[in-house]
Amino acid sequence: MLHIVNKSPSERNTLDTVLRIAQSGSLLLIEDGVYAATRGNAAEGRLRSAMAQLKVYALLPDLEARAVADRIIDGVTTVDYAGFVDLVAGHPNCQSWL
C-alpha cells in the first residue's frame, strides 16, 4: 500500500499512526507532510527507523516551496507530480490519510 501523509508531524499525529500501522509498502510525504523528511525535525528518528520497512518519498515541489529541499534526510526519494502519479499507479492500493 502507498500511504500518503499531508500534515506536519508537529501539528498532527497522522505520521505516527501510519508508522505504527504500516508494515510494508511506501510512504509519500506531501504538502506540510514533507517537513517530516527534513534533517533536524523531531520526527527524523522515527522516520529513519521506519525506513527499514517502508520506502519513503517526498514531493519535491512541496519541499522547494517551503525552502527545505536542501535538508532532505538521506534515503528519502524525491518525486515530482508525474512521479506521484507513477507511485499511485504502481501500488495495488493507496490511502490518503486524513
Place this chain on the structure above:
Amino acid sequence: MTAASPKKFMFVNRKAPYGTIYALESLEVVLISAAFDQDVSLVFIDDGVYQLKKGQQTKGIETKNFSPTYRALDGYDVEKLYVERESLEARGLTEEDLIVDVEVLGSADLGKLMDEQDVVVSC
C-alpha cells in the same frame, strides 16, 4: 446488465465524533457503499475510537446523537468493525466501553488488513 463484483472498501475513522463533521459524514458514506452491496469494513483508530464510546448524551450541545447508528450497521450487512488496541489503551478505554461489538486488533494486524483492501478511505 450484470453487477460488478463487490470491492473491499475500508473506512478508516480517526476523529472524535462532535468536534468536526468527519465522523458523521463517514457514516453516511459507509451506508451508501453498503447500499451498493460492497464488502465494507470500518476501522477506528486514534480519537476515532471515541465515536464508539457508550453513553453519548448530545441534548446539551443540540446536536444529533448518531452513535446508535453504529448498532444499526448490522442491518445493512456492515458487520466488520475493527478497533486498534493501542488507540483504546492510550485513551483508558476497553471493549466494554464501546456501543457495539467490535474486533480489537493490534497495529500490525490492522496494517495487514489494510493492505488487502481495494479501496481505503480515510475520514
